[in-house]
Amino acid sequence: MAAARIKSPLSIMRNIKNPRPLRRLIQLDYPIYNLPVILKERMSEPYESLEWFITRFLHEGNVHTQEDLAVRLGLPGGSRILSETLTHLESIGHIRNAEGRYKVLKNGAESFEKREKIYEAESRRLLYFDAIALQPLPREFYEDPANVILPADNRDMLNKSFVFDLWSTLADNPVKELLRYNGNERYSFNLPQEMIEIEINRQLLNDNAPGLNGEIRFIPLFICFYGEAGGFLTDTGVNGRDGAEIEVYIGTTGKRSPYFEHLIKSNLVRVWAMIQSEEQLNKGKQLSFSVLGLKLEEYLEIGRAEIGATGNIAYPIRPEDIDKWSGSPEFQNRILRHLTYTRELPLHANEQLGPILAFRLEDKNTLNELLAILKRQNVAYYNKHEYSDAYIQKQNDHLHQTFSTTWER
Secondary structure, eight states: OTTOOOOOHHHHHHHOOOOSOEEEEEEEEEEEEEEEEEEEEEEEEOOOHHHHHHHHHHHHSSOOSHHHHHHHHTOOTTOHHHHHHHHHHHHTTSEEEETTEEEEOHHHHHHHHHTSEEEEEEEEEEEEEETTTOOBOOTHHHHOTTSOOEETTOTTTSOSSEEOOOOOOOOHHHHHGGGGOOHHHHHHTTOOTTEEEEEEOHHHHHHHSTTOSSEEEEEEEEEEEESOTTTTTOHHHHTTTTOOEEEEEETTTOOBOHHHHHHHHHTHHHHHHHHHHHHHHTTTSOOOEEETTEEGGGTSOGGGOEEOTTSOEEEEEOHHHHHHHHTOHHHHHHTGGGGGTOSEEEEEETTEEEEEEEEEEOSHHHHHHHHHHHHHHHHHHHHHTTOOHHHHHHHHHHHHHHHHHHHOO
16 A cells, blocks of 8 residues: 555546547545455355265264264264264254254255355455445445555645545444355456355454444546536536536546446536535635646746636746746756647646646747756756667657647547
């Protein structure tokens, strides 16, 4: 867990394939129940020879006592191995001893017919439930170590995010519902195929998490909102009448998650309410924008920026901007280099990820000046690492091609 890192918003933006305009990118810490449960499963294994013959004689013959069994098996009357085997078969529910007389039970008879020892075994494990819709998480969140679910107190990871901090109470009913899952569903949600009972381990919860129905953890998500400028995130869109379009990515892997997309779409009203609440809190306050850790007003002429209805900023690049950026190694290293591949960068408004900064070039001369400074930056980097002139020229040719694809479409 210590090695877990949340992907940068920019890396998410660079990997998305949706051709529609990206109107908002938010980070959401989604609550997850880390729930201890007790399971009972039907297990099976081959019979030991002595177990098989004991079950056979008790099931088919007129044998009922340990003494009768010893005679049929050719063992001494006080045989220790016979006593221990009878005790074992009784402990797994195959036979019952009633005042010295043994009887084969249902599990024992079924095992005899199938010629394998069937028994019930108790085990303990942790299950993950989403804490909003109370649905189990799929197998990938157990098997892929990159899908890290973070403790609530890990604030160096979980910050500057929207947080679902009102979750549903997890009673026994959603857990018991897991028994209704078929084989494919059980596999998909990391549940034992032969599970016959399941319950919350209340004792463990009472010992370690008083007052809770399970330890709450969080999984960091990035939510991309798409649509046209006038209606990408309206009340009607959120309620499904405009078909609000979103994509959800796991913060620690950068992979798109159909599972969480379904959950977020089902709770889009609550997500929208969080965004509106944040906007209300900031109403009347002076907005402070930052991009990739740098204050926007220190590198852009804010008076020239165009703030749209969705809070996104459009910024026309002019020659005086390029002159200013040429004298700032910090801006070149953090921001400028990305403009080879993208015209859009993620913004933090009052330290909250959400709006998008979109650059545009209004004339060919400015485009060429921007390309020139990017090439100079490229040359400086490869010279520092002592690459050959031929290699540097090849990299600049590739940069030129990528830049043209980005800006001339």
